Amino acid sequence: MKAALRELRLKDKGLFERYLRFAEHELSVYAFENIYIWKGLFEIRWALIDGALCVFFRDSIGCFLYLSPLCRAVEPAGLQKIFSVMDGYNKNPAFSHIENIEETDLILFPAGTYCIKEKGVEFICKRTDLAGLKGDAFKSKRWAVNYFASHTDKVEYLAYAGELEDACLCLYEKWARDRRQDYADPLYCEMLKNNYSALRMLLKDYRHFKCVGRVVKIGGRIEAFTFAFPLNQKILCIAYEITNLNYKGLAQFIFRQLCQELREYEYINIMDDSGLENLRRVKFSYRPLRCAPSFIVTRYHG
Numbered sequence: 001m002k003a004a005l006r007e008l009r010l011k012d013k014g015l016f017e018r019y020l021r022f023a024e025h026e027l028s029v030y031a032f033e034n035i036y037i038w039k040g041l042f043e044i045r046w047a048l049i050d051g052a053l054c055v056f057f058r059d060s061i062g063c064f065l066y067l068s069p070l071c072r073a074v075e076p077a078g079l080q081k082i083f084s085v086m087d088g089y090n091k092n093p094a095f096s097h098i099e100n101i102e103e104t105d106l107i108l109f110p111a112g113t114y115c116i117k118e119k120g121v122e123f124i125c126k127r128t129d130l131a132g133l134k135g136d137a138f139k140s141k142r143w144a145v146n147y148f149a150s151h152t153d154k155v156e157y158l159a160y161a162g163e164l165e166d167a168c169l170c171l172y173e174k175w176a177r178d179r180r181q182d183y184a185d186p187l188y189c190e191m192l193k194n195n196y197s198a199l200r201m202l203l204k205d206y207r208h209f210k211c212v213g214r215v216v217k218i219g220g221r222i223e224a225f226t227f228a229f230p231l232n233q234k235i236l237c238i239a240y241e242i243t244n245l246n247y248k249g250l251a252q253f254i255f256r257q258l259c260q261e262l263r264e265y266e267y268i269n270i271m272d273d274s275g276l277e278n279l280r281r282v283k284f285s286y287r288p289l290r291c292a293p294s295f296i297v298t299r300y301h302g
Contacts, residue, residue, distance in 0.1 A: 160213025
């Protein structure tokens with residue numbers, strides 16, 4: 001079955017946000033911004049199937065559903081139709097799958113019909129913890145911020161503006177080169193490349209997004225930036241935090257500044273660890289309150 005799938009466009013934002021509000025989410029993919037910015041890597045199309053908004057990602061490997069069908073209730077027949085759409089694009093039906101399923105949605109996929117595999121977790125922290133950095137648990141973070149503040153002159157923490165796009169992209173390229181020298185793992189290097197593509201898309205259409213961008217200038221030059229987007233009224237997701245690695249404590253400084261500024265949010269989702277042990281240690285060093293699991297579902301083929 002090949003349904004009439006529509007290409008994702010900025011004008012679809014209102015529709016997507018309405019369907020995303022049917023439930024309160026914890027995972028970062030459940031925001032229009034974190035769907036749209038991957039258009040540079042995937043052909044992204046969508047359809048309403050039995051009342052559910054379905055978001056399909058497709059590349060040279062195949063087609064999959066990027067997140068759970070968005071609706072108030074998904075019927076078994078609707079899931080069968082969704083998998084049938086993917087089968088129409090995939091040479092091997094075993095590739096057809098749904099990614100980024102939240103724990104609360106697992107009830108939709110009964111054992112014996114579907115196979116469930118944990119993909120990873122996203123780390124959710126209390127914003128006031130990250131803003132205050134109080135106590136022994138945050139001693140090293142507090143030291144890093146204080147070191148940066150006492151050893152760096154002419155520091156400005158500013159809102160992102162469109163004219164800073166090229167400078168932010170240049171900083172990312174420098175940061176990625178430095179990271180590749182330290183971590184030569186092919187999967188990690190591919191992730192750096194993919195995230196650059198998503199960043200370019202985010203900056204290109206930044207004015208259309210509910211996105212918060214902040215930069216740090218040192219001596220008039222951009223040496224750090226961060227971008228975040230709201231998942232709902234309680235949770236803010238950190239999409240990017242990029243710094244000049246030559247400035248010790250700069251990463252901790254810009255992160256704390258953002259958490260101090262955005263007081264309207266109760267929680268900060270600092271995203272996943274991409275399966276990297278060193279990144280996992282960094283995430284846990286911020287003492288997350290909860291690790292929100294993400295799942296992949298395929299059909300059971302007996």
